[in-house]
Amino acid sequence: MRTYPAILGGEPAFAEQVPVSRPTTPPAEPLLRRVRDVLDSAMLTNGRHVREFEAEVAGFLGVGHAVAVSNCTVGLMLLLRCLGLRGSVVLPSFTFMATAHAVAWNRLGIRFVDVDAATWTVDPDSAAAGAVGAAGDAVAAVLAVHTFGAPCAVPPLSAVAVRHRVPLLFDAAHGFGAKYPDGTAVGTGGTAEVFSLSPTKQLSAGEGGLVTTNDGDLARELRVAREYGNPGDYDSAFVGLNARLPELSALLGRASLAEFPQWLERRRATALRYRANLADVPGVTFQQVPEGALSSAKDLTIRIDESHFGMSRDRLAACLSAERVATRCYFYPPVHRQRAYRQVTPSVSLPETETLAASVLTLPLYSHLSADVVDRICEAIRTIQQAADLIGESAPVGIGAPDPTNL
Ligand SMILES: *Cc1c(COP(=O)(O)O)cnc(C)c1O
Secondary structure, three states: OOOOOOOHHHOOOOOOOEEEEEEEEEEEEEEEHHHHHHHHHHOOOHHHHHHHHHHHHHHHHHOEEEEOOHHHHHHHHHHHOOOOOOOEEEOOOOOHHHHHHHHOOOOOOOEEEEOOOEEEEEEEEHHHHOOOOOOOOOEEEEEEEEEOOOOOOOOHHHHHHHHHHOOOEEEOOOOOOOOOOOOEOOOOOOOEEEOOOOOOOOOEEEEEEEEEOOOOHHHHHHHHEEEEOOOOOOOOOOOOOEOOOOOHHHHHHHHHHHHHHHHHHHHHHHHHHHHHHHHHOOEEEOOOOOOOOOOOOOOOEEEEEEHOOOHHHHHHHHHHHHHHOEOOOOOOOOOHHOHHHHHOOOOOOHHHHHHHHEHHHHHOOOOOOOOOHHHHHHHHHHHHOOOOOHHHHOOOOOOOOOHHHHO
C-alpha cells in the first residue's frame, strides 16, 4: 500500500491525470448514420430533431413543455425576459456566474442571499429576508439553484414567492435526472426550470439548454424569444435573441437521452462509493440531500474542515494535483466576490456562502469513471490527511502544483 504522498516525493497515485469531468457520449455508429441523414436533408436548424428532442425530454421529465435553446445562460436570459419582470431577483451567490449574468443582462436588480450550511442550496429564511427590499425596489422573482444536483427545498421557497406574488424559477443546470421528495422530476418545479446541456453536465448535446414549464403560454413565448422575438411574420414582438439549438446538437441530445438512465445510475453509484469510502476521514463532509429527494450526482463536492482535516482546502487541492488528480473549487470565489459583481452588491453579508466557498473541493466524477479509480482517489486523500502534519503549510501550493519528480 502507498503511504507516502506525492507532494512529499512519493510515487503519484496515477500515471496520467484524472480529469474532474468527462462527457459520456452515446454509441457513435447509429448517431453518425443520423448525422448523414440530417446533412442529406439540408435541414440544419428548426427541423424535426429539435421538436422530437423536446417531446422526448418533456416525456422523460413528466412536464408539459420543454423548449430547447442554445445554452442554459440564454435560456435563463430569455425566461426572465419573457416573464416581463421589474425589480430585483433573489438568487444565491454560491452558484456558477451564469445564474447572476442572466439577471444582470436583463438589467434586473440582484439580491444575493445565503445558502443553507447543510444542503448548500438557497436558505429559505435568507430568501425570505432578501425578498424584503428597500422601498421602491420590488422583488421580481426567486431564482434558486439545484446545486451539484441536489434539489432545492421547494415548499418554503414557494411560500416566499407566493407571499410576494412573484415567480419561483430554478437554474437546473445541474439537475437533470434529480427527483423531488414527492417523486416528481426536477424540471417540473416552480414556474419554469432551465437545464444546461454543456459538456460538463450529466446530459450533453455538445452545447445546449432546455427550459421546462407547465405553462403553455410561457412555452410559446419562449419559442418566439429564441427566434429573435419573431412570431413568424417578421414583425418582431419584442427584443429576442437567436437562441436556437442546432439539429446536429439535438441529435446528440436525443442519442444521449436514450442512454441517460444507465449513465445516471452509474453516477449515483460512484457518488455513493465516494461517500462510503471517505465517511471516516476526519474533516471531510458532504452535501446533505433533502430527505426523500434524489440528487442527479452532477458533482461530487466535499467540504474540508481544516481544523479536523489538518490542512486547508487549497493545500489538499495542491496535494491531489501532485497525485495527478484534477479538482475544482466549485464555487470559489462566490459570485458576489467576483470582479464583475463587487460594485453591484458591495455590502452584502453572506456568512455561510463565504465559509462554504472557502472549504469546498469538487473531485472527479463522470458516469464512466471506474470504481477502481474512485478507490485510489479516496486512498490518496486518506494518505494525505494522515500525513497532514508532515506536509504542513510549508510545501508550495497552487494549481499546477510542483512536478513531484522534481522534489
Ligand atoms: C453550467 C452552468 C450554467 C450555464 O450553462 P451553459 O449551458 O453553459 O450556459 C448555469 N448555471 C449553472 C449552475 C451551471 O453550472
